[in-house]
Amino acid sequence: MSGRLQGKVALVTAAGQGIGRAIAQSFIAEDAIMIATDLAEETLDGVNAEERRKLDVCSSADIEALARDIARKFGALDILVNCAGYVHQGTILDCADKDWDFSFDLNVKSMHHMIRTFLPGMLEKKSGSIINISSAVSSIRGVPNRYAYGATKAAVIGLTKAVAADFIKQGIRCNAVCPGTIESPSLDERITALSRESGRSFQSVQQDFIARQPMGRLGAPAEVAALALFLASDEASYITGQAHLVDGGMAL
Secondary structure, eight states, X not given: OOOTTTTOEEEESSTTSHHHHHHHHHHHHTTOEEEEEESSGGGGTTOOOSXXXXXXXXXXXXXXXXXXXXXXXXXXXXXXXXXXXXXXXXXXXXXXXXXXXXXXXXXXXXXXXXXXXXXXXXXXXXXXEEEEEOOSBTTTBOOTTBHHHHHHHHHHHHHHHHXXXXXXXXXXXXXXEXXXXXXXXXXXXXXXXXXXXXXXXXXXXXXXXXXXXXXXXXXXXXXXXXXXXXXXXXXXTTOOSOEEEESTTTTO
8 A cells, every 4th residue: 555644744743763753754655744843853854754843842832833834834734643752760769850740741741732732723624643652651551660651651541532532523533552662762872871870781781671572572663653654544544542552562
């Protein structure tokens, strides 16, 4: 199949690397009109989007300014993918109020602002697919040292279900994608930090992440992107309000 998103206007946050970049590239390959955003605008080099923009998803002013530009250039969005996020390492005893607040601001409140800003345009056209990146580490499963992260990603699932329920009769679909451990620059950064803190080698720490995946390997960003592409497309027109795992069996 080709042209699965032909003519659809799509926005992806954190599109500069990892899962977000893979999603943006997969949408472009299926002929979406892509608006790719990232806080680090330089990471968007090589993403062949109609629009590449710096965006701080924690700034409602930035989001509203972007929305005005998109409305003028492209009209209402057909697809919104909320991918920006942050992984806090530690238990409740390691989580200061500033860590908790930042985790919720970036992982949850940003989605609230993005959806609240772009949903009205979708409602006007009575059509839209919203995809929120949650995690297997959420209300689905707890793992050690992911206290704040797991709480935020559980909140994302709740947010997703609420939006889906509120607007199901108005042509809006809202789903969550829940990855397991996925190869990405951000994962490498966390492994490097843990290696430095523990005095263990990078490879030893990396093996811990691999070991918790029943398939015995890390996932690839393209494997998450394939699920997001399906949910964005008309093929998933009867699917909403669900948390979809792509986790190598991690939640079993």
